Amino acid sequence: MRKEHKKAYIELSIFVPLTIIILTVFSIPLLGIPPLGNLLIPGNGVWNVPGEVPTAERLNIDSLHGEVTVIRDEWGVPHIYATYEEDMFFAQGYCQAQDRLFQMDMLRRQVRGKLSEILGEDYLSTDKFMLATGMETWAINTVKILEEMQSNGTINLVPKIERYVDGINYFINNHKQQLPLEYYLIGFEPAEWSKVDSMCIVQLMAMDLTWNYNDLYRYQNLALLGSANYTELFGLPYPYQIPICPDYGSFGEIPMAPGLGVKISSKVESTISTFMQNVEKIDSQKELMEEQELRGSNNWVIDGVKSSTGYPILCNDMHLSWNMPGIWYEQHMVAENTGFNAYGFQIPGMPLLAVGHNQYVGWGFTNTGYDVIDWYLFNTNGDDGYIYNNTPQDYTYETYKIKVKNQGNVDFTVRHTVHGPVMNDVIGDFGLSDAFGDIVLSSKWTANNYFYTLLAANGFCRAQNRADFDNASQYWTILAQNIVYGDVYGNIAIRPTGKVPIRDDDGTYGNGTLPYNASNGEGEWIGYIDILNELPSSFNPSQHYLASANQIVAGPGYVKYHLQSEYNTGYRARRINELLNQSTNISVEDMKLIQNDVNSTAAQAFVPTLIEVIKSEYGISPPSLIGDVLTELEPWSFLMSKDLAAPTIYRKWRDYFMEFTFDELEGTRKPGLAVLEKLMKEEGEFLNNWFDNISTPAVETRNQTMLLALDATIDWLTELYDSNDPSKWKWGEVHKVTFPHLTGLASLSKGPYPADGEGNTINPSGISLNDINNIRYARGGASERMILDFSNLNQSLSVIPSGQRGFSNSKHYSDQLEQLFLLGKYHFQYYTNTPLNFPINSFESAIYLYPKGGV
Amino acid sequence: MALTMLLTLIPVWQLIIIPGIVAGFFNKRLRYAILSGLAGVTLSWTLYMITALTTRNTYAILDQVGTLMIGPGFGWLILLIVLIIGLLLGAFGGGLGYSLSILLKPYLVQRIRKIK
Secondary structure, X not given: OOHHHHHHHHHHHHHHHHHHHHHHHOXXXXXXXXXXXXXXXXXXXXXXXXXXXXXXXXXEEOOOOOOEEEEEEOOOOEEEEEOOHHHHHHHHHHHHHHHHHHHHHHHHHHHOOOHHHHHOHHHHHHHHHHHHOOHHHHHHHHHHHHHHHHHOOOOOOHHHHHHXXXXXXXXXXXXXXXXXXXXXXXXXXXXXOOHHHHHHHHHHHHHHHHOOOHHHHHHHHHHHHOHHHHHHHHOOOOOOOOOOEHHHOOOOOOOOOOOOOOOOOHHHHHHHHHHHHHHOOOHHHHHHHHHHHHOEEEEEEEOOOOEOOOOOEEEEEEEEEOOEOOOOEXXXXXXXXXXXXXXXXXXXXXXXXOEEEOOOEEEEEEEOOEXXXXXXXXXXXXXXXXXXXXXXXEOEEEEEEEEEOOOEEEEEEEEEOOOOEEHXXXXXXXXXXXXXXXXXXXXXXXXXXXXXXXXXXXXXXXXXXXXXXXXXXXXOOOOOEEEEEEEOOOOEEEEEEOOOEEEOOOOOOOOOOOOEEHHHOOOOEEEEOOHHHHOOOEEOOOOOEEEEOOOOOEOOOOOOOOOXXXXXXXXXXXXXXXXXXXXXXXXXXXHHHHHOOOEOHHHHHHHXXXXXXXXXXXXXXXXXXXXXXXXXXXXXXXXXXXXXOHHXXXXXXXXXXXXXXXXXXXXXXXXXXXXXXXXXXXXXXXXOOOOOOOOOOOOOOHHHHHHHHHHHHHHHHHHHHOOOOHHHOOHHHOOEEEEOEOOOOHHHOEEEEEOOOXXXXXXXOOOEOOOOOOOEOEOEEEOOEEEEEOOOHHHOEEEOOOOOOOOOOOOOOOHHHHHOHHHOOOEEOOOOOOOOOOOHHHEEEEEEEEEOOOO | OHHHHHHOOOOOHXXXXXXXXXHHHOOOOHHHHHHHHHHHHHXXXXXXXXXXXXXXOHXXXXXXXXXXXXXXXXXXXXXXXXXXXXXXXXXXXXXXXXXXXXXXXXXXXXXXXXXX
């Protein structure tokens, strides 16, 4: 062998292994991170993530009938101008995918039990739970029935949904190398979209808004307190409610409801406790329970008598969890051939609009809190059956295959009773089934049915008047909402809408507020309340405004059916009513101030009494620290301002006052804040002295408990702020708002930002001060804000607490959050503009879609 | 360099070893072969990166990835690591190309003579 060949072999033996090592290290997943080469090497991964949409994009697409122009404004909001309506839906799907593909993918995966396929075994419990609820099954069933209805001519909707789906898939298939960062980080690719995926997102919203465990919590409270005491704290109606529909009287003199005749069983109690403890271990359900504390919304509308314009002004801000990107996507959709012209918000992955307006009418939502889920207890009858209405029955079974990353498929079988899935089976599969003994727990939920939500949305977007809108409302079933309405003719209305079950229960068994013993046949659903004719509603009321903030739907004059088992404590509703009731000549500018209002009606209800108690206890010379606290509280006007200390003192004191008063309920759910207000204001009027601390021999009074709470507050805040100067206990240091990324990745999240407000202000943001070492910042609140001016819809305003684009390197990832939302600002909707007169300063980019062979 | 730029359009990043091999193959000394492979890949990647960073706001993403892997504000380190990887792969490619050229040259010369 020649010398130089020998040398070459030696060199090769050095370079080849080194090259192989580098190529291998960067080609295999390490520590849960996908191959770094795919992620970081130029031409791959992060380098292909497009920050912005192209300034000008031209697409020639076979299936288009005519031309479509999509103009994005300076906030990245797409304005879709199509010649033909079906092309408009294609462009809607394309734009949503272009901006929010990863979010859409995650939403459908949640419902379809496909999280563990990409994220691994840790998500298997969530996947099983979601599949067991039957949401995917009913999404599939609904697509089938809509297709049948389309083929027999009952509806004309499915082709529109299909064009929307085509638009999404066109984007997916043509941008496989330009995906959002999250795909590269997790290491998967988007599959094609389907109609079922869109329907799954409707179901997910139904879960978010209506699925709950309230009946089970209430049973625990009833077992603990006994009927009389339970009724005193948890009986309906809740105190100080101002009904949404003003036509059914007010609650001024109505006493709380009488006691219940439900028998308590320790076996049932133990079943429920075990079930609840285990449900809380499932990530998705734990998050849902936390979200439910934030769940709420505001909407109101004033007529021309109250407005400065002589026409209605409608406002809406829906309160949901905050995420990056936000839950809502704004869009403007115009089709020449049908006159379709609507602007509003939709959840990415769904066609049409959920809330918004067209050239005639506008609408917005708040959650009704209608009781649309019941929990049923069955005695088992061997392994294969159960007792229903004193008769043995066999379970039916549904089996799912769940793909788990790095593990292959896992089979999962759900048993069904006549009422629905056996939910403690889901827990049982985690090795805990023995705890349930011979009782199974089954849920019955209105979302386990066909749903026509998109039919309703289609009707809303096209409505030309109140009658059209009402007609569409009857299809808005599984997402029970208070739908506020205004139109260009000067009408205002509200219709708390939804599919509400009628139970075969005169109240003996709790009327749906408690779990039913289905083995005795209790709590059968015998029908649904007629949405248009039997649910409360209001149209052009004499008070000239309508407002809802998740409070009670109707006053005592509505006696037909039981509607709500849980609703908001009512502080936001009290403030909105206070502001609208007293005012006239209200402008859009005033509405901005109201939507951003941080005056706490709750603080106003409690703090004056606290000040009174401090003064009566200590006279004119209180101990110095309490005197300093008084100095902060006395001049306070109840604004939950981040720069003040009084909100911090009030909030922590309120927490302690609640905790000390309801010490009997440790470990279970406490009553609403308004109940504490009533107890405080009407001390001595109740069966029980709730203010007594049951762990001490002495009998504490209201004033003593209030002062004990104050002492504890001072100690707690002194430690937290490391200062005994109350003026330094600024609210903004603990009250912060945060916007976590969908995956929880900190580097893609926004915040925390110090902020005004609290959970009970119109502009809401709830924090938790339970743990001094781990303050939970606000993770939910207004998920959008919209103000519609019916005197000139071009003056209508909106904002979302993120940005339009889900790409973290886009200027539209968080521009609305940082430049508008956190400052209480809004952007215009450019509703009446067209491609020909779109303001040049607001124009950012355009997509021109042509049929193949087009210009 | 041109070949490296071309290969950034192909989503099989492992092919980046090829331009180094090509550059190394046509050099007569190992030192120059390594340097030309290294320079070719590094320069072309630098150009690519400058373009992406200025037109696509890719630095924001690198910073987010840096935060995930190392800590806040380490986007530059990710960028540096990527460049070093490019540098190493270019250099090793160059070395490989040179060694291969030594081993294959007699065979190739023979083939060319036959063809002539």
